[in-house]
Amino acid sequence: MILTQCAVCATDLGLTLGKKCGRCSTRYCGPECQKKHWEEGGHDKLCKLIKKSGGAEQYNANNKYAEAVTIAAEACAEDTKGQTCYICTQALHWKTKEGLVRGCSCRGTAGVAHVSCLVEQAKILVAEAEENNLGHDAFNARWRRWCSCSLCEQEYHGVVKCALGWACWKTYLGRPETDEVQGMAMSMLGNGLFFAHNYEDALSVYEAMLHMLRRLGAAEEHILIAQSSLASTYRALGRNEDALQMDRDIYSGRLRLNGEENGHTLLAANNYSTSLIGLKRFEEAKSLLRRTMPVARRVLGDNNDMTLKMRVIYAEALYEDEGVTLGDLREAVTTLEDVGRIARRVLGGAHPLAVGIEDALGNARAALSASETSPTSNNA
Structure with missing residues (x-):
C-alpha cells in the first residue's frame, strides 16, 4: 500500500x-x-x-519505525537528559535500549517517555476498545493516544509524531482495507511524515489513501479528510495551484456537509486561505478570514490551535500584501503579539506553532519599522 x-x-x-x-x-x-x-x-x-x-510492507514499516525512533531520541536528547520515562520509570528502555523523547506541550520533568512505551499504551487502549465494542466517541478517545499526550492532551509534533506514525502503521497494516482502523493508521503515518517535513513520502501515503477510499466507495466525509491532507502536502511542496483548486472544493464541500460552525469547515477555511496567500491573493484571503475568524473564536475558543493558526494566517495576509498600510502592519503586530502569548502559555515556547508565531512576529515588526521610517509610507 x-x-x-x-x-x-x-x-x-x-x-x-x-x-x-x-x-x-x-x-x-x-x-x-x-x-x-x-x-x-x-x-x-x-x-x-x-x-x-510479514512481507515487504511489514518489513519496510518495521525498519522505518526503528529508524524514526532513533532519530526522535537523538533530537530530544538534550531536553530529556537526566530524566526517566513517566510510563516505565526507566531512563533506558529495558528491551529496546532506546532513549527518551518528548514531543508534546509538557514541561519540566513531565511528558518524557520512550516511544515504545507510548506505543504499547496506545495499543492496549485501542485493543480494549475493540474487545469491549465501545462506541465511536469512546474508541476515538482511546485512539488519540496514538497522536496526543495523555498528560497535557496536546498532539505530538515533529519527529516524535513521525515515529508514532510508523508505529501505528506497522501495528495495523495487516488488516483488511475495509477495516476502518487500517485507514486510520495510514492517515496517522501520513500525518507523522508530514509534520516531520518528509513531504514526498507523505504525498505517496495520502495519494494511496485517497485512491483506496474512492475504490471502496467511502463516505464524502472520509474523502474530504483525505483530500485536505493531500492539499496540505501540495502546499508544502510548492504546488500552490493544485492546492488551491483542491482547497476550494473542500471548503465548499464542508459548508454543504457540515455548516460554517463545524471544526472541519473552519479547518478547510484555514487551509483555503493559506493557499490563497501562497498565490498572493491577499484580498481574497483576508475577506475569507474576516468571516471565519469570529466563528472560530466563538466555537473553538481563543486557546484552540486552529483559532491561533487562523489569526496568524490573517496577520501574514496583512503584512505580506504589497498594498499594506501602517494600520494593517500595526494590526498584524498586535495580533501576533496576542496569539504568541496564548501559544506560549498553552503549548509551550518550543512548540512549532509558537516558534512559527515568533518568526512571523519578527517579520511583521521589521515591516512595520521599515514603513514607519520610510518617507513615502502610507499612513492610512
Missing part, C-alpha cells in the same frame, strides 16, 4: 502496476529488475527474512 516504487530503479508503480516477488511481495517494475535485485541487490539473502517479518 505504501510501497509504490520498484525496489531497484524506483519507477513509480502506483498501487497496481508492475509485479511482486512471489515469496515476500517486494515490488518491481518488471522481471529484469526482479532478476537484478536477486543477483546483485542482495534480495536472495533478504527474501526469507522479509517473508518471515
Whole structure:
C-alpha cells in the first residue's frame, strides 16, 4: 500500500502496476529488475527474512519505525537528559535500549517517555476498545493516544509524531482495507511524515489513501479528510495551484456537509486561505478570514490551535500584501503579539506553532519599522 516504487530503479508503480516477488511481495517494475535485485541487490539473502517479518510492507514499516525512533531520541536528547520515562520509570528502555523523547506541550520533568512505551499504551487502549465494542466517541478517545499526550492532551509534533506514525502503521497494516482502523493508521503515518517535513513520502501515503477510499466507495466525509491532507502536502511542496483548486472544493464541500460552525469547515477555511496567500491573493484571503475568524473564536475558543493558526494566517495576509498600510502592519503586530502569548502559555515556547508565531512576529515588526521610517509610507 505504501510501497509504490520498484525496489531497484524506483519507477513509480502506483498501487497496481508492475509485479511482486512471489515469496515476500517486494515490488518491481518488471522481471529484469526482479532478476537484478536477486543477483546483485542482495534480495536472495533478504527474501526469507522479509517473508518471515510479514512481507515487504511489514518489513519496510518495521525498519522505518526503528529508524524514526532513533532519530526522535537523538533530537530530544538534550531536553530529556537526566530524566526517566513517566510510563516505565526507566531512563533506558529495558528491551529496546532506546532513549527518551518528548514531543508534546509538557514541561519540566513531565511528558518524557520512550516511544515504545507510548506505543504499547496506545495499543492496549485501542485493543480494549475493540474487545469491549465501545462506541465511536469512546474508541476515538482511546485512539488519540496514538497522536496526543495523555498528560497535557496536546498532539505530538515533529519527529516524535513521525515515529508514532510508523508505529501505528506497522501495528495495523495487516488488516483488511475495509477495516476502518487500517485507514486510520495510514492517515496517522501520513500525518507523522508530514509534520516531520518528509513531504514526498507523505504525498505517496495520502495519494494511496485517497485512491483506496474512492475504490471502496467511502463516505464524502472520509474523502474530504483525505483530500485536505493531500492539499496540505501540495502546499508544502510548492504546488500552490493544485492546492488551491483542491482547497476550494473542500471548503465548499464542508459548508454543504457540515455548516460554517463545524471544526472541519473552519479547518478547510484555514487551509483555503493559506493557499490563497501562497498565490498572493491577499484580498481574497483576508475577506475569507474576516468571516471565519469570529466563528472560530466563538466555537473553538481563543486557546484552540486552529483559532491561533487562523489569526496568524490573517496577520501574514496583512503584512505580506504589497498594498499594506501602517494600520494593517500595526494590526498584524498586535495580533501576533496576542496569539504568541496564548501559544506560549498553552503549548509551550518550543512548540512549532509558537516558534512559527515568533518568526512571523519578527517579520511583521521589521515591516512595520521599515514603513514607519520610510518617507513615502502610507499612513492610512
